[in-house]
Amino acid sequence: MQVITNSTVRAVLQARPAISHKGDFGRVLIIGGSQQYGGAAIMSASAAVYAGAGLVSVASDLSVLSGLHARLPEAMFIDYQQPFVQWSSAVQAADVVVVGPGLGITSFAVELLRKILQTIQPTQTLIIDGSALSIIAHEKLTIPNTQLILTPHQMEWARLSGVAIEQQTVATNQTALAAYPNATLVLKKHYTEVYHQQQVQQLTIGGPSMATGGSGDTLTGIIAAFCGQFGTHYQTICAAVYTHSAIADELAKTQYVTLPSQVIQTLPHYMAKMIHQS
Amino acid sequence: MQVITNSTVRAVLQARPAISHKGDFGRVLIIGGSQQYGGAAIMSASAAVYAGAGLVSVASDLSVLSGLHARLPEAMFIDYQQPFVQWSSAVQAADVVVVGPGLGITSFAVELLRKILQTIQPTQTLIIDGSALSIIAHEKLTIPNTQLILTPHQMEWARLSGVAIEQQTVATNQTALAAYPNATLVLKKHYTEVYHQQQVQQLTIGGPSMATGGSGDTLTGIIAAFCGQFGTHYQTICAAVYTHSAIADELAKTQYVTLPSQVIQTLPHYMAKMIHQS
């Protein structure tokens, strides 16, 4: 299986054109969080901002607002308990929508996800993560025809694909992924694999210092920002996955555990280094 | 067109007199923020504090209060949903009023802006930014005779002046600005231009690392602080504009994106450097 290296990151990352504005770097909307899991939305949005997304909004529970502001004044906020019609325009205006981090699996979450799936247009990028994947599997929701990225860990993928963890091989994963014709699958595991149609690449970095709550939320934010800036391509997604783990491994040289907040703050520096070395 | 350099910053920045107190360095009032865009007010106020304003207050939505305290205990807070009469004295007491960052364009915002414009006195400095500019254009509000600074990006200027972006030249901008006799126009674009009557100067710094949400809010805070400390002069405003971009460009040597929070924290250091080198 082809291994993702920092060559992919260097090929994907572009020095920003001198004449550009924030609108050129993607409008990212993170839909997630809840009273119980609000930090997930905060971490995903933080990763998106620090990875360079032009404009980042969070649609979440009101209880998330103060913590979000305290950490990330750069992000905008939408109360997702408002009637959907009052903020569906924000979904439509986004280049990249992330749905799932910390959303939970309440009936509210199910209904919200249903509306998001009905609203997304083919030109938009949709990243489905965390509990949204479990809801889709459980409720058998139809995923619309869009630029789709799925980011399950192995158990979530088992639920979604019907392929048990011990039977997840490149071949079975590719077959199962065919149910989502245009999708990219980021299968999170020891040495994460990234699938798109007949392509598959694998990480061989990403140590156990990352095994802590919030790693997955952080990854979706990086993927969102990269797609917003560099286009939703297979290589873009591979570069985001590599970036996340490369930073954690670097921090792990001097830290036993590498927290999402720390990975996030390192993003602008790592990205500059990759640009300057390429 | 004359280019703004750090000579302007050095000429404007003054070593503080040994005998002085916070009242000498300007009372700045930031009116903005909302449930959706609260971070904008937080960033603008933070920039004002870190750029040396003596006393900074934020008039905003109550939902902004905890995030503001968490980041910036140095700022005071006013709930702008109170009857205006209860806090109009704070508007009157300010040396510099910023209106607009994150204010939104709701009917509440329109009415609030109307009251602010009626309250401002000729001796006060008024910086109109963001959505306040759009409201003024849309509602055809009259801007009072005051020390006026407008900080539109090109689209906002098009709305306000009626000059389409592709027709914005020095000549057309100067003609349009004549509608605001005493105003300074900070026209935000690639290589921002600063107009005042027959004068025009241009930045040739400010790279694309700054193309991220909150850059404009940060700039208004710096302008407010500089006017509060060094007087509302054309050169003061040019110095503030230069300072904002110079810091971002310096950070961009090691960062792919330079976030408002990071620019803000660098302000006291940059200003010290400019003083010591002059």
Next chain:
Amino acid sequence: MQVITNSTVRAVLQARPAISHKGDFGRVLIIGGSQQYGGAAIMSASAAVYAGAGLVSVASDLSVLSGLHARLPEAMFIDYQQPFVQWSSAVQAADVVVVGPGLGITSFAVELLRKILQTIQPTQTLIIDGSALSIIAHEKLTIPNTQLILTPHQMEWARLSGVAIEQQTVATNQTALAAYPNATLVLKKHYTEVYHQQQVQQLTIGGPSMATGGSGDTLTGIIAAFCGQFGTHYQTICAAVYTHSAIADELAKTQYVTLPSQVIQTLPHYMAKMIHQS
């Protein structure tokens, strides 16, 4: 009495297996905090996350939520004022439960503690700290048969054991501890002692820079994380106690007082150093 050294830390800390996930490093639930003492729960949870616990939740008063998110988005939150039946599953799912930091001694706290004690299963680790110890002494609550860790300071131990401070010797403490057959006692004092059945070890580090509010809350978080990662063994607990004081003493070389927040942020670095030197 045997002295705890960093050999214990080196023996307990394990390099993480390459193939592992967050579930392998412990689900920690901190039950505590209140409107008055919310920071205690935040510090305990922060220590648990920075010491490497895989998943950390805080069950607390709603007033704690925003401050927790602002400092620690990695943690999940449960409103403990909900009917207990709605979140008892979270207690059952935890590998390690900390109860007490900042809980207070209200009748609500008494009832909550009663329910926790009834819910805990023998396979779970239960760390009882702070006001929970006082409640148990005062209400004569029965502690269930579980992996029990008690973390009183001398006065709390006097209340719990009936042994007055001036009569607390190794012999009297061991006799009193026999009332809790499987418990480990961390008796916090100048040169903290750790008891388990016939074993007793003592710290000879931990200077007075740590004599500040929140030190105890921080310690419980570290113990919880260590038990979650390395198993609930006597040596694990000794290693956690040593780690807490060793970090503070290191910081005290350049600080008059060493705050919990600072000790917490140093945890990942200290743990990496211990691994690499072993």
Next chain:
Amino acid sequence: MQVITNSTVRAVLQARPAISHKGDFGRVLIIGGSQQYGGAAIMSASAAVYAGAGLVSVASDLSVLSGLHARLPEAMFIDYQQPFVQWSSAVQAADVVVVGPGLGITSFAVELLRKILQTIQPTQTLIIDGSALSIIAHEKLTIPNTQLILTPHQMEWARLSGVAIEQQTVATNQTALAAYPNATLVLKKHYTEVYHQQQVQQLTIGGPSMATGGSGDTLTGIIAAFCGQFGTHYQTICAAVYTHSAIADELAKTQYVTLPSQVIQTLPHYMAKMIHQS
């Protein structure tokens, strides 16, 4: 007039006794803050914690709670809008009470101050700051016989003493201070003066980088912590005043403005340096 130097700081600061606990370093209660001026209470409490106070509580408006937790989980919180009888025990239990930072001058503030003044006992230290001084002057409240520290700036002192700013000399200040037999007066001005009975000392440090909102609140927190640790003596108060300005001046070498948050974070390091050099 005698000049305060760092010799005073070195004489006052004591290496902590090896056997000590947080109760030995003072229970400090900060009563202040309000919806409008909440940051003042946060900064005062932060200064007290970072200057080494053993236990710090904040009695304030509920709107201050989340911001306080976000910045300073080490502090405890009391909702001062509760009936006073429910928290008067906290006033009685404090070694040092600070009243005033950000309290405002509402009728609520007046009544609260009245109750505090009635509750304080002769053995307690009471630091009266900011708006509390104005209230006392305006309402002609009687200050009880206690360990009293007044921290007015010149205008507040004029209101309190009846001595107009231009007539404030050592002689007139000493005469006016005689109205408060046991009080220490910290008269904040360019080169702050500290009076106690016939003694007077003056700062000759403390540059204009400190002329920013929150400096005074920070100073009261430092004084409170020093009194809590080293006793309420004239030299202790002089040492606190010097420490505040010495840190700011050191930071001012590389910063144009030195914010309270930055001074606060430097406190533990400065205090260690003074101890080690003495």
